[in-house]
Amino acid sequence: MSSVIKVDIPEKSYEITVAPGSLDQLGAKMAGLKLGKKVLLVSNPMIFKHYGERAIASLQNAGFEVVHYNLPPGERYKTLNSIQKIYDVALENRLERSSTMVALGGGVVGDMTGFAAATWLRGINVVQVPTSLLAMVDSSVGGKTGVNHPQGKNLIGAFHQPSLVLIDPEVLKTLPAREFRAGMAEVIKYGVIWDAELFTQLERSKHLDQLRYVKSDLINYILTHSCQAKADVVSKDEKESGLRAILNYGHTIGHAVESLTNYRLFKHGEAVGIGMVAAGEIAVKLGLWQQTDTERQNTIIKKAGLPTQLPADLDIAELIDALQLDKKVKSGKVRFVLPTQIGEVKVTDEVPTDTINQVLAEMKT
Template identity: 75%
Template sequence: MASVIKVNLPQQFYDIAIAPGSLDQLGEYMTSLHLGKKVLLVSNPVIFQLYGERAIASLKAASFEVASYILPDGEHYKTLASIENLYNTALENRLERSATMVALGGGVIGDMTGFAAATWLRGINFIQVPTTLLAMIDAAIGGKTGVNHPQGKNLIGAFHQPRLVLIDPDVLQTLPTREFRAGMAEVIKYGVIWDAQLFAELEASQCLDEMGYIHSELIDSILTRSCQAKADVVSKDEKEAGLRAILNYGHTIGHAVESLTGYTQVLHGEAVAIGMVAAGQIAVELGMWTQQETQRQDALIEKAGLPTKLPAGLDIEAIIEALQIDKKVKAGKVRFVLPTQIGAVTVTDQVPADIIRQVLVRM
């Protein structure tokens, strides 16, 4: 079933279009936006082999001039060096200000393509065509783009909103189980921070850990409710001046875990799941929510096939040190998003280091 969610921002608005089979209508969707004819499609080898030809065929059928660039697969390639290669391709194909970069892939491809689009000629058009659950419900929406620095995730970036987010749920059929589970971490996040009904729906579901076992109605609900939650928050706070910070639930410790494991051992969603468990326990220690609620959250994380423990051998002091260079640090204080009930959170920089240490030691 097709649905359209509006992201309303002061300077512009755009649609999140969710429709089975919509990948083959990419060219039609883009034609309605009255863009220039030159398109640079950016993907990775795996996704391009699966869906690149279909996307290009749709674009060409709509009279777009299409070039493509294939970025290596993996978070550890999310660097300025990779962006420079992408710029070289843009230059070779004479991408002008009316041109469009199309991101066909997961969060890494979306972040990097968006950053390249934000900075090429000081900003050109950008379309998100996410192919992972995590990208569909989170990374592709809201205009956050960027690359990693060796000492921290997404420390280099820009806000650059897409002109369209086109979600084809059918492409999830080829998503590896581990990647699908990783995406479920962000779905659970929305349930904790914004949508108690979504959380209850996930709790009632018989199985969450593999795409093939989830009925289409639940997939529809996961996509529409999660995308609506992200759109609601972004529309109220485009550039993380206040409310949008709640979207970082689980990400403070999660980003530290990703960084310290070299972006190769733990997927982003897995790190967020670990971070949510830690944040829940911190909230309990501070008397902000109950042990029963954190147990509900952790049980749902486990039900989705996600980790609730730190990777073996990870140094606790290294995590605490890594928190100090997180991009959310303000006036030298680490900001945590902590739950107060299912469906509501608060942001605080009043978390003592000994509480963080105590919680991490138990994990």
């Protein structure tokens, strides 16, 4: 079963293709977009070992000239230094403004390749070929690119829409179980903020923590509905001037947790799971949604095998301070995305610090 989802942005609309076996159609899909012949494929060693040669063969069969570069795996390498190395390869191989960078990998590879493409020669084409669940449902769509600053996640970046997003669900078979669980956090997010039916489907499933226990039709449903939700929001608000801020549900506290633990203790999705639990509890204390709804949300988060509590040794005061470095801070006030009912949220900067403190203290193990 294949699906095509349109991301309708005035200056650059593009398609998300979700289809089993579509990795082998990468070259043909790109050829149909009339892109330049030079391609730099960026991946990491593990992903390239599994899928690099297939992707390159598909591109070469379609007439593209391909070089590749492997980034070290891991969030801690998501830095300007890594971007410099991509630039070096681009320069050595004389990539032009008509050339394309292809991101073959998870969210880290996608974010860095997108940022390199956004800034090389003031912007060249990028195609996203996500290989992790998190990248498939979230980071590959919408044009957000960037790298981390030592004091904060994704503080350096640019909006740069891809020319194509190609999702092959079959590549999830080689995804480590922990990475699958981390990606499920973003799926749950869409259910809470936008798609109540998706939330219901997640509730009905007995297992969400390992791919082998999730039926293929549910995987396809998850991918298409999550991408559709992201496409709907991005089409209405490309650069986070309003509505798009709701996509940060769970991320405000999640990013702070990642930063304070030096991106080593938690996967991004695991931190988002913690952040969603915190946002739900804050919303309950502020009278925005029901205790029963936050319990429903937390049950799904646990079913996905995601953490719901903070480490005992995490300093709450430091966590509160880290929130001030969030990109969404406006006039010194931290903006939170808080749920009001399943499928709907609101953005507010009127969350008392005492409430945040109380919730975080209650969440420590």
